Amino acid sequence: MAGVLSYRPVSPGTEADDDGLAVGQEWRSPGRTVTETDIVIFAGLSGDYNVLHTDAEHMKASRFGERIAHGLLGLSVQHGLLGRVLPGALGERLVAYRWKFRGPIRIGDTVHVTARIGARREAEDPGWGVVVVERRLVNQRGEVVQEGESEHLVPRPGAGSAAP
């Protein structure tokens, strides 16, 4: 699959606007192996010590067999992975996330992100546009473990772009 190491779009999309962001443009991120360390640090940072993430003995008896990553750890890893690939303009003003947690991320799973610009429209404030990025977090078996979309405010080239 193209784009894994090149950090370039898999598909350039069509009808790019002046800012170079086109509906249909696709990316694939590098992979990342989610480790026990990630989960321990995330529990300490967030304060979410649910047994799902912190009690190995309890989880032995569960259908997962082992601790699983916090859902929001997956979302955060996903955001960071894609942030290494997406154009910088999409990194500035995050407006919304609509997100589904589909399945567990187990210790040792390697995940990557595929993403696509699903839509773009004018923002209420002239000089800004809204870009919708569809995102899927996929594990090493090709299973979609999380998916959804984010909305970003992007300055319109040429327009005076005082922050709304």
Next chain:
Amino acid sequence: MSAAALYFEDVEVGAELATPGLTLTGAHAAVFGGVMGDPPPPPGEAHDLLPLVLSSGLGWRVPAPPMAVLAFMGCEWRFLRPARVGDTLRTLTRVAAKRQLKDGGVVIEDRRIVNQRGEVIQSGRTTLLVARRPPAVPS
């Protein structure tokens, strides 16, 4: 003896919860940047996802027993204002709806994160899968 967890049967629609505050520090921002794999934010700023992450743990710091969450199913979330280092954040939640399933139940919560000035910086809706009360063990 207080209950160890709040099970699906115990969840009341309309119930509200306000957490204690947590002051966002540069250490939170730096650790989160490391876990996420993003470059560290400029000094004084925090990543937009960090308040949402911190709010997930704030719910554990109330006197009430924690909800017996089996899985985080989804969220619709809006980022209204930036969070800055030094802000003190609290989470306000309200149970909006619940629906029973075979092995548990779905609980939908409206959640707001407010800062020390009472401004809502992020808000949205989270959907949780919550365990049903396990059958009583005969003594």
